[in-house]
Amino acid sequence: MNFKELGISEELTKVLKKSGITVPTKIQKESIEFVRSGRDVIAEAQTGTGKTLAFLLPIFENIWPKTDNIQALILTPTRELAIQITEQATKLAEAKNINILSAYGGKDIDGQLRKLKGNIHLIIATPGRLLDHIRRKAVDLSKLKTLVLDEADQMLLMGFKNDVEAIIKETSKKSQILCFSATMDAQVKKLAYRYMKEPITITIKKSNEVTLDNIKQEVVETTDRNKKDALCKVLDEDNPFMAIIFCRTKRRADELEEALHKRGYNCEKLHGDLIQSKREKVMKSFRKAEIQYLIATDLAARGLDVTGVDRVYNYDIPENAEAYIHRIGRTGRAGAEGYTCLFIDPKNRRDFEEIEKEIKYKIPKRNIEI
Incomplete structure (x- = not known):
């Protein structure tokens, strides 16, 4: 099956072809036609399976460029994810003459307000900033055709439930609602079923089946005192x-970045305490491969899909198996071979064994000499 058979126009398929995308992924095959037909959809699919295009493509087919009202809204939990979706949407917009506004905290609000006075068809936003625009009467969602809740599980986890419900109440009861998420817990389902009309449920293979097959995994046993030396030896x-290097906390990321800089490594950190302009600058440089090592916390890296990441290093052990899978899913994308290395010290032993048990795999040991 190709994109044309899914009802995607020639203009959009040409844009996809320029980016090297010619064959739809499983989530795209299973959801595009339902979204195009106006059905509500609950889709569970791991990051890296192409879910952004699974909702963007049919939304672009359904938007009428000559109508001067907001027709689609994509809500996402983090600024980084909003930026990433906007980049994909902007490429598609050239083929369809569709106007897009990205609205998130840290970005010039006056500039957003000026743009909102124009003809906007699609808004990509974080919940807090969008509510701010709604309260200023700058955004009218009464004629909205489609609302997307992207990474819905993370939005609720970050405490946006009330904001999301307040935004849904601003939309027309006829609006189509699409809920896309890496995991569908009870809280997400409860929210979805409260507002959705007979939704189609789509579930793509669980994350460990999707990401672990083509990723070589290894573990380095060390001590916390020797961990930096062990990491540098491996690098x-x-x-x-x-490569992306994961740390558990912002403080650990700060300390590691400072230590690696002193040792001459080309690295930058990415976490929630950085000002927005700095975060955008870091991500832009990393995407251009101007930075070799991105030192990130789990939340900052949520949903990031950067071409060219061939290795993931877990400097700190993740909280659980699910977090481990999310992290290592940044490598081994689109069928490419990936590699990940986890660093553990004696106090991590129990957590490590729990991860192995959950992913049903005994991670081979990597021996290094410091």
């Missing part, structure tokens, strides 16, 4: 093109 041996 020197591997010398990856681009």
